[in-house]
Amino acid sequence: MGDAEIIPIGTRGKPGRGTGSAKPSSSARGLAPKAATKTATKNPTPKPLIDPIGQGVFDAPSGQVPAPRTPAEEVARAVHPAGARTAERQPTAGIPAVDWLAGFTSAAVEVFGADWEPRLAAFLAFLRRRLTGDYTVDEYGFDxxxxxxxxxxxxxxxxxxxxxxxxxxxxxxxxxxxxxxxxxxxxxxxxxxxxxxxxxxxxxxxxxxxxxxxxxxxxxxxxxxxxxxxxxxxxxxxxxxxxxxxxxxxxxxxxxxxxxxxxxxxxxxxxxxxxxxxxxxxxxxxxxxxxxxxxxxxxYPLVGNIPSLARLLGVPYIPITPFFPLLGPLGLVxxxxxxxxxxxxxxxxxxxxxxxxxxxxxxxxxxxxxxxxxxxxxxxxxxxxxxxxx
Amino acid sequence: MGRVVLVTGVARDLGRRFARQLAAAPDVDRVIGVDVQPPRGDLGAVSFVRADIRNPVIAKVIMREHVDTVVHMSVLPSSGSGSSSAAKELNVIGTMQLLAACQQSPDLEHFVLKSSTSVYGSSNRDPAMFTEDMAAKRVGGFGFVKDINEVESYVRGFARRRPDVRTTTLRTANALGPGLNTPTAAYFKLPVIPTVLGFDPRMQFLNDTDLIDVLEHATLTDIGGTFNVAGDGVMMLSQAIRRLGRPALPLPGFAVGPLGSAMRQARVADFSREQVAFLAYGRGVDTTRMREVLGFKPSRTTEQAFGEFAASIEPGVVSERRVRAAENALVGALGGNRDTTTSGELHG
Structure with missing residues (x-):
């Protein structure tokens, strides 16, 4: 954080997230529909916003610059502007298939890296082969x-x-x-x-x-x-x-x-x-x-044995360690x-x-x-x- | 002069098909089929004698017709309706009577027994692959395992008493084929297949035409001895069920038995005690001797034999076609039109 930059502070009375530009961002415009303009001018302090990429809560007027948006986020916004009414914002109102797809795509990139397409296809082919029994085992049953x-x-x-x-x-x-x-x-x-x-x-x-x-x-x-x-x-x-x-x-x-x-x-x-x-x-x-x-x-330092129980179960020994069975399943670590x-x-x-x-x-x-x-x-x-x- | 062959158990589909195929062989003059029930299909050139092998009539047939070869293939596990004691009566006492009749016959030169790999039983102490000189690990045994062991020991006794007769024992794996009705086929045809929870047995299968071919081969060659017969390779039960696309129903070991007897009562499928042991521990047999000494090579592997059977029955809920369609849909939606059949294997 050594090199300081001059950052315009606040939103200068405009609703939105202080990007400093004259035009509010698309999400800011979405937040302030026409019917609510008056309220917005009366109370120019917007509520704390939750950062969509999870960097924590920050207060817009206190003047922090949001991190630049990732391209995936941009895509999601472009294809699906935020609903204006509460009814439109209900989760059951349905997330469009395009959004799901964008989500899956970014998840696939996360898991499989840049060349996710062939690798995901290979993974699905692997799943299919397992599911349909299309593999071989040797004569001992080794898979x-x-x-x-x-x-x-x-x-x-x-x-x-x-x-x-x-x-x-x-x-x-x-x-x-x-x-x-x-x-x-x-x-x-x-x-x-x-x-x-x-x-x-x-x-x-x-x-x-x-x-x-x-x-x-x-x-x-x-x-x-x-x-x-x-x-x-x-x-x-x-x-x-x-x-x-x-x-x-x-x-x-x-x-x-x-x-x-x-x-x-x-x-x-x-x-x-x-x-x-x-x-x-x-x-x-x-x-x-x-x-x-x-x-x-x-x-598992073996300090004791329960021979009678072992005989009953037909196993060679029932181990007692300093942590098992005292700590239950935790003792199995x-x-x-x-x-x-x-x-x-x-x-x-x-x-x-x-x-x-x-x-x-x-x-x-x-x-x-x-x-x-x-x-x-x-x-x-x-x-x-x-x-x-x- | 060609051979005169007597075949027992021709009422069954396999016995009938074998007898017909043998009758068409060039070295064979006559084939006489014997069973207590009339065969269900066409016997062709085979002469049918309706007789019980426990009856002395069989000795008269062997004498009068100058039978030189006997193929004994009516040793079977108890079917859905019959009790195990009735099956034992047929298998063990029937074999004893048949061997007694054979011993009297001066014309007899060859005796072929169609046994089963069940002779090795199934237990957790089994080696991965049984060779012909190994025996069942659990002595005593029960049900069909005990029966077939007794039958084989009688045949060995017969071979000692008549060293001039070439005796061949074929221990065959479960036969599967389109249209073949066996307890194994009935099991795999269940809509939901019960398995033993926590166990995944290894299995081997033999294509039905291979079974008939190996019997014909063993009947017509001069090689005697005991041979394991199975398709190459093994399959896990879970793998077989997945290839059928049917859901499996894993049940704890103690529950499979009662369910099996209920199904047996309802004549849906056959689950005897030895069947439950087989579903838990499985079995594999070594077929080196079959290939090197007997000189027979099955035309289909275990997987191919099972695949042909699977193709002949209706696919289950999770059929390969549906899985492939789901995969194509998913890949298509995510990455445009891609053909999964050309996509690479995992990790390259």
């Missing part, structure tokens, strides 16, 4: 379109803004071919799976195909979303099938033991299942990428811990022959190697982390 444009878009802000995920070693995810991403599991609710999936999608440009427990497919809504998001059942048949097709398969061998462990045991890896994931990798000859996730342990996801150096399995997948000693050894790698990386990352929420 790449909805995952990319909807699920990923919904999770991404949480990953970037809420957990501020720091990604390391993304070059260890192969850009083509199959790989088995093996990660630690924590956080009461498998948020770490979602975050790993969005990280791999955004940084390595591959879709992660997670393997889920059978409980996932028993739960309504969860099962539907899981299938569409690319999850399939954690069993050897599905894992090998996906790896053979060259997918990046995600597995959390700790399962419910890892995700539902109390807060006091955070970052202590549980038993890695029976090593089924290792035999699947050996049979298909794909590399194992040991992945360490730091930060997920603190999102995860704590904004700082996350680090590190993809470790791949462990090659293609030098073993396929028969060694049935050798329990070898499978145990490789399982242990993966587990140790993840545990050591976790300790290292914890040392580097400044604070939980840092």
């Amino acid at each position: 790449a379109e909805i995952t990319q444009y909807f699920f990923m878009a919904a999770i991404r802000p949480v990953a970037e803004k809420w957990f501020r995920i720091e990604v390391r070693g993304v070059e260890n995810i192969p850009s083509t071919g199959g790989a088995l991403v093996v990660s630690n599991h924590s956080g009461t609710i498998p948020v770490d799976g979602l975050m790993t999936a969005v990280t791999i999608h955004d940084h390595a440009h591959r879709f992660l195909r997670p393997l889920g427990a059978d409980l996932v497919f028993r739960m309504p809504v969860v099962s539907e979303i899981a299938r569409k998001g690319g999850v399939t059942l954690a069993c050897n048949e599905d894992a090998e099938r996906m790896l053979k097709n060259g997918e990046i398969v995600g597995v959390w061998p700790e399962g419910f033991k890892g995700i539902g462990k109390p807060y006091s045991e955070r970052y202590k890896l549980q038993r890695f299942g029976r090593g089924g994931f290792v035999s699947a990798a050996i049979r298909t000859g794909v590399p194992i990428v040991p992945t360490s996730v730091v930060g997920a342990e603190e999102i 995860p704590l904004p811990s700082k996350w680090i996801i590190e993809f470790g150096e791949p462990i090659r399995t293609d030098e073993y022959d396929a028969g060694s997948a049935d050798d329990p000693m070898l499978v145990f050894n490789v399982t242990d190697q993966v587990r140790e790698t993840i545990q050591q990386t976790l300790y290292g990352l914890l040392m580097q982390r400044k604070s939980v929420f840092g």
